[in-house]
Amino acid sequence: MEPSNPALDPTDALSSVPTAGARRAAAVGSLRFFFGPMDCGKSTLALQIDHNQARQGRSGLLLVRHDRSGTPTISSRMGLARRALEVQEGMDLCALVREHWARGARVDYLIVDEAQFLSAEQVDQLAELADEARLDVYCFGLATDFRSTLFPGSQRLFELADELNAIQVEVLCWCGLSGRFNARVHDGEVVRAGSTVLVADTAPVADEVRYQVLCRKHYRTGDLGPAAVRGEQLSLT
């Protein structure tokens, strides 16, 4: 069995105490959170980071919870997609990594997409993996939900992460201002109440809930803009 990092004792994965020499040799793991509204390129960046890590011979696990595709996949609207492991409710992420080690697989880094859907406890486990197993943990997700309140997983990431990175690609509101608010839309109206988790896309699909990124003013007032930008059929009269 080979541990993810030679500094760790393979016989007792996460709870092992490395020797002084190994401690010197070990790199320090980190927990990073990349956040932004829907459609800003989070999944694209997740796949780019995975690609760049893997190209240097590092071995990673891709994790996701509730991807839009309905399958355990990290999928970008740019067209890239990679199979991932679905993080189940209550899943122990430290145990997940230990299981990989027990099978002889090396784990140097984790890519976690839709990290807003993790529980606070699972984020604590990611911090433990960064600190004790020296994994580089890259999380990607929304900061706030359709009510503009922090998702529990994102709140814990803001509390614990070594690095917080707001994604730099601006998503514009229909008015041209920068959009930061993920409005849930049904029947042409902004929805203000309901369950936190409702997987859907920003592209309009008839009769289905969708999301639209808005500036604060238009999120507050519920103004979705002219029909054309809402993707609705313009009536020719």
Ligand SMILES: Nc1ncnc2c1ncn2[C@@H]1O[C@H](COP(=O)(O)OP(=O)(O)O)[C@@H](O)[C@H]1O
């Ligand atoms: N046809 C396209 N040409 C260029 N860029 C595109 C195209 N389609 C989508 N994108 C880019 O992909 C971004 C969405 O990427 P994605 O990783 O799916 O976002 P997120 O995970 O944040 O929801 C858009 O902001 C846009 O920049």
Ligand SMILES: Cc1cn([C@H]2C[C@H](O)[C@@H](COP(=O)(O)O)O2)c(=O)[nH]c1=O
């Ligand atoms: C605001 C909000 C979003 N969701 C869902 C909708 C999508 O399935 C994902 C976000 O995907 P993306 O990769 O960032 O485009 O989250 C939700 O369940 N609840 C919400 O309040």
